[in-house]
Amino acid sequence: MSDGPVNADDLEWTTHEHGQRTFKRKQLGAAAGGEELGTSLYEVESGKRLWLRHYHEGNEEALFVLDGGGTLWLGPDSAEHTLESGDYVALPAGEESAHEIEAGEDGLRLLAVSTMEEPDITVYPDREMVGLYAGSAPGGDSDERSLSTYLDRNAEMEYWE
Template identity: 80%
Template sequence: MSDGPVNADDVGWTEHDHGDRQFRRKKLAEAAGGEELGASLYEVPAGKRLWLRHYHEGNEESIFVLDGGGTLYLGPDATEHDLEAGDYVALPAGEESAHDVEAGDDGLRLLMSGTMDEPDITVYPDREMVGLYAGAAPGGDSDERTISTYLDRHAELDYWDD
């Protein structure tokens, strides 16, 4: 249950710096008591990118550009789309929503939201990797997860082998 409005100025930033993947994030939905819908404010410096290109098998995401601009790489072929303030992108579950975001010369400020259903499988097509999550969805409380792992997308075992 919500305790009422949360002002973004009252929520702390989490810094992420992984080479060309660099951004700041405020988990707004979590701060407001959200349970089944996530929302985060992101700031991405010029020329930097967000998370690895991915899509979810069990969750839908969206992007709303607040300020600045950049490039959205969308779909199985990472088709380039310009982003500017006021743009909204719906990212339903599935491969057609594989996405990556790169900030332009002025940086990028955006709001991302998504459903928080679990379990979820997140597919990272450029790395041939999958993320498996149960107990808490991606973006949720990792301490509550019973499964949280990344695996080779093509790793498999025969069901009947000992």
């Protein structure tokens, strides 16, 4: 249950630094007591990228560009789209929503919204990798997860052996 409004200025940034993938994040949804809808504010410096190109099998995401701009690569063929302030992108579950984002010359500030369904499988097509999550959805509280692992997408085992 929410205790009322949460102001983004009152929340601390979490910084993620992984080489080219460097950004800041404020988890607004969690701070406001959200349970089934996650919302995060992101700031990305010019030329830096957000998460690895991915899509979800169990969750829908959406992006709203608040300020700045950049490039969005979308879908199985990574079609290139320019992002600018005021743009909204719907990312339903499935391969057609595979996406990657790079901030433009003036940086990028955006809201990312996601359903918080679990379990979820997140597919990283460029790395032939999948992420499996149960107990807490991607972007949720990792301490609550009963399963959180990354595996080779093509790994197979015989069922009866």
